[in-house]
Amino acid sequence: MSSTHRKIRQKESLRGGILQAARKIAISEGWQSVTIRKIADEIDYTPPIVYEHFANKEAVFYELAIEGFNILRSLLEAQTHEDPSQRLVNYAMAHWQFANEHTELYKLMYGIETIPSLALERPQELLAIGELIKSTIKSLAPSLQEKEVKELFFQWMCIVNGFVTMALIMQDKNKEQDEWEPEHFLERANRRFIKSLQ
Template sequence: MGIAERKLRQKETIRAGILASAWQIVQSEGWQSLSIRKIADSIEYSVPVVYNHFESKDAILMEFIRQGFNILSTQLQEAKTATSHPPEQLKAIAGAYWQFALSHKPHYEVMFGLGIPGCEAVKQMEEMKKVSEAMLSAIEKTISAGNSPQADPYLKLHTYWSILHGFVSIQMFSGYQPMVPRKLILEDAVESFIKGIMA
């Protein structure tokens, strides 16, 4: 192995160590406790070494956001391809989204810390774009199969994503305990959404 290859491998090892350490801090203390100083202390390197790999804490957060959207897009695509019927795809996507949020809570928190991403944010990150496209294509097909072909698919995408995010937020951050299981409420809301765009 040449010197250049060795340096590259060392750089990748340090970068992976920074991310692993950051993730451990998040898992044990939460996102609000994450700092460059804590990461540096954890991996036993100086603060400038961390800055050589990530220009800021936000850059580290962005890496976790990218990872989260990559996992989510894979799971939504798998759910979507399990059926060829567009309304059923929307139900499957909703179920996969819900399951992702419950099983990847730290990722979900950083991915949606400021709510649903806007159009510009979606365009800037390929992983986020894939999540949006999985939902949008199922919505467009459902609109085509219904009686309102003039419906705006982008408006419906925002409505659909708002339903999903709203229910996840209630599940994660609210002490509210409904009389029926939350998943049934989500399924009922998605069913109503589908009926609305097919009417």
């Protein structure tokens, strides 16, 4: 391996380590506690080394948010049920699955603990998620105008993200109660939303 390739691999490895360190700190202390200095301490480097890869902590957050949207997009694209009603329910459940498996990323992406400084133009990863959901809503009610589809998409996102956020907040308080089955609540809320379109 040439020295150039070795340097590229080392740079990529260090960049990945910085992102991993930020997530580790967020898991144990929350996103508000993530700082460039703490990241540097976690990877045994000095802050200037971190700044060589990211302009500030918001840039770290942004890249992690993009990573999260890519994972979520993959989960949604795997939902290929022919019935658009079931597909929309599956999209909601995929959000719940993602939030449970990648809680710290979900909180970052949707501003539960901090708001990622997303670019003025929404990233393609986020736009692709929106298009999947909007096209499914349109399949459920083909006569809808574009403006109506956008409004319903916003309502659906409010239902799903609002629900997931509240469920995450309440999870620890309710985990010992047998009746606490948030995924069932989310499914029923989605079926009510779908019924309102018919």
